[in-house]
Amino acid sequence: MLDKPNKPEKQKFNVVGTSPLRPDGVDKVTGRARFGADMVAPGMLVGKILRSPHAHARIRSIDVSKAEALSGVKAVVTKDDFNADAEDQDVLYNIMAREKALYDGHAVAAVAAISQSVARRALALIEVDYEVLPHVTDVDEAMKPDAPVLHDHIFTEGVEPKPTKPSNIAQRYEFGHGDVEEGFSEADVIVERNFKTAATHQGYIEPHACLANIANDGSGELWCCTQGHYMVRNTCASLLGIDVSRLRVTASEIGGGFGGKTTVFIEPVAAALSRKAGRPVKVVMSRNEVFRASGPTSSTSSRIKIGAKKDGTITAAESELNYQGGAFAGAPADLGAMCSFACYVLKNVRTIGYDVVTNRPKQAAYRAPGAPMAAFSVESVVEELAGKIGMDPIEFRIKNAAREGEKSSYGPKFRQVGLVETLEEAKAHPHYSAPLGPNQGRGVSCGFWFNFGGQTSTSLSINIDGTVALAVGTPDIGGSRASMCLMAAEELGIGYEQVRAIIADTSSLGYNDVTDGSRVTFASGKATIMAARDSIGKLCERAAKMWDISPDAVVWEEGHAKPAGANAGEFEPLSLAEIAASAESTGGPIAGHHEVNASGAGTSFATHIVDSEVDPETGRVQVTRYTVIQDAGKAVHPAYVEGQFQGGAAQGIGWAINEEYIYGEDGRLQNAGFLDYRIPVASDLPMIDTKIVEVPNLGHPYGVRGVGETSIVPPLAAIANSVSAAAGVRLTELPMSPPRVLKAIDENK
Amino acid sequence: MVKVMLWGSLKPAAEGKAEIHVEASNVKQMLDAIGKAHPGLAPVLERGVSVAIDGQMHRVAGYEPLREDSEVYIFPRLEGG
């Protein structure tokens, strides 16, 4: 029962599909672009945050009197300076500890002072009386019945009967259909394995930064780097107990987010300090704070079981996935469980996810949250199973692949999807048949992500000279302003250079959801197209007025208003610039708007091929060749689509072989810096080849699918498969750092 | 009747049923109807759910129209990066 036109509304393009220079480009290569930490205000103070050195401790008391008495200190805040009735109690607790400090790095107090050095000295004068409690940072340990319990209000949901005792398991999720037991009984071969993945960090190079300027009447402004300034406004208003209309938030240029800037950390603290001091306050996180106290990913443990017939048909699949998400509930166990088998059409499938709290910072989204870990374990077993059956791993995947009209593993039927197309491209790609050197192995993996739409408001103004000012409300984290300009220019039939896009502040445009879920090119793009169409309607009305004919008799073609046909009359076409020039005399300014809760986002699939070389002496892994093949629906700005593919792959390489949150016995993070938490550097990586597949998403006028997140889903498994092939032993734990790889090789000898 | 499919963990709250049939012409009516029929589901529904209507995912759906023969899946609220 799918409504389906077969083709997107528009298939022939003038500018969409080209890769022009981005509108914010010059600012970014000259140092002019203003990021979170680059803004100043007259009379500005420096804000700094005191953080718990303990993984788990009751806060008996906080004495700030000595800090307050220090010359140059203008404000000190603790939990009491925030609205205890705030809507999101977990966020309230996360931004400033209340009864307990729940992780190493949890904020407990903050100061605003006239300089860095005064602020630092003031922090040292704050006396916190901690009662240190037993802690737990490992997901499996936290699930044990005798584990230290973080919250006495968490009783596992999703289980029957309802537990009578609190635990660290916040929620159990289950998805699936069919009868897995029966399915396994039909299988000729079954592979079952356990896996672990370490927590990683998004690793954006720009630390969180915020300049808050709250006036004495409680109204004010925030300047910050965020993926969603409307979210910042609404959340801060709630945490401070003020009206939303009192806050105006401007999103600065953002130096990377990847999901990590979809919530608040320092923004409400800066605002509370500013309110108390009566002066602007800038808070900038150090890298150490970013690692300890922003939102890394979940670490996970999992068990996967898949059975197949000799002909390659999967008969049953089962996953059990445990996600620790730090000190508060909300780890993406549900998404992991939904995504785990989404690449395959399965008659019998059951996926279970557990959302577990531990004494670590509350996890935040990271590019397709929850999906990469699930894909790692599932796609590792898929590759192994294909090998056991003696089938080519791509053929095995094609045989079972998700297709239009088939029931997905999480339930609904798929609409138009491009998984098979990416697999066919992979099979035909020269990379797949290239010879391998000694100690090298090749791996393949597929990946899936939902992609979102969401609330979007866009405004487009026709300027007096026929150029166009486009205002969108979704922060640009990877070149989306260029894509928006392309889509507006396409609709209006004008040149790309004639459109300039900005990210408007929260008071200038209606509400916009956060830049997340790969939604911007889809949803803001859709709203931009609709706003352009709205303005075209008005441009046609103006032309009709100038010609004294009915607006219905005017059409818009190639950037001009034209009479609809011979009956409409004989008139020379009017260009956008000509209509704009006479706007004052035809009715005033011309602008188009669109507000929507965008639906129709198209899911996206990818297939990655990786070659790795393993040094058998040291266990060191070098990725030697990498190819990303992904369905983009329609690539609006192909160079930035490729950039998303390459960036996701590179982050996946880091996750697979280097990156890891390491906690000591004391529950403290041991590697809170880029030296010890090593993200890939230029010399670690090969070129990353890309192939854009375009299977249109019919939910978008041009067929666009989001592309930002899917690219990080396949790498973990693709690399694990290549390393396992190279090392001759199955690697089941990430990261595949030299000691782990060496241990696996040695144990296999 | 609209066919409503629950994600697995909701089954206990719906007396073991994974599939519920209700009369509804939009998502709001559907959620109200199943919450009324199975009070155990109400707290989950109030926290917010995402739905897939005939294969199309909606992160938040309020008054999205449903057809007589629509197939709707209810999911935990989706969040992205």
Place this chain on the structure above:
Amino acid sequence: MHQVHVSTKINGDEIEYLCETDETLLDVLRDKLGLTGAKEGCGSGDCGACSVMLDGRLVCSCLVLGAEAQDREVETIEGMADGENLHPLQSKFLEHAALQCGICTPGVLIATKALLEKNPDPTETEVRYWLAGNLCRCTGYDKIIRAVMDTAADMRGA
């Protein structure tokens, strides 16, 4: 607080400032002189976002004290373009879409310019190792490397 008086040259201009003895050159550039093109990504010399040239040598300005700039010459990203004309590297980075968020871009550009002055014909491997001190989390480096190689070829031809 005792402050040090420093006379230096920044992007060709004679500059004087007062700074605290523990203040980094990066803090001076950003907070005292308004030259916010250099970014602080780590404060420990690991990310390269604060790269500047000090007497012709590539340094992380977060590891240099403001006081150390006395009688020396500092070049920052703000001095890279010649008026309205971009440096060839800046143009090529735009053409190749070699930036996404752009936070690492000033540091990468400064480091790359230093490389090409030293070695106008680097191999891909040489570029990758030279830039190993400049972290980029968005691009996977692919388009950055291509932009650098292309600029080097152009500049050799020019």
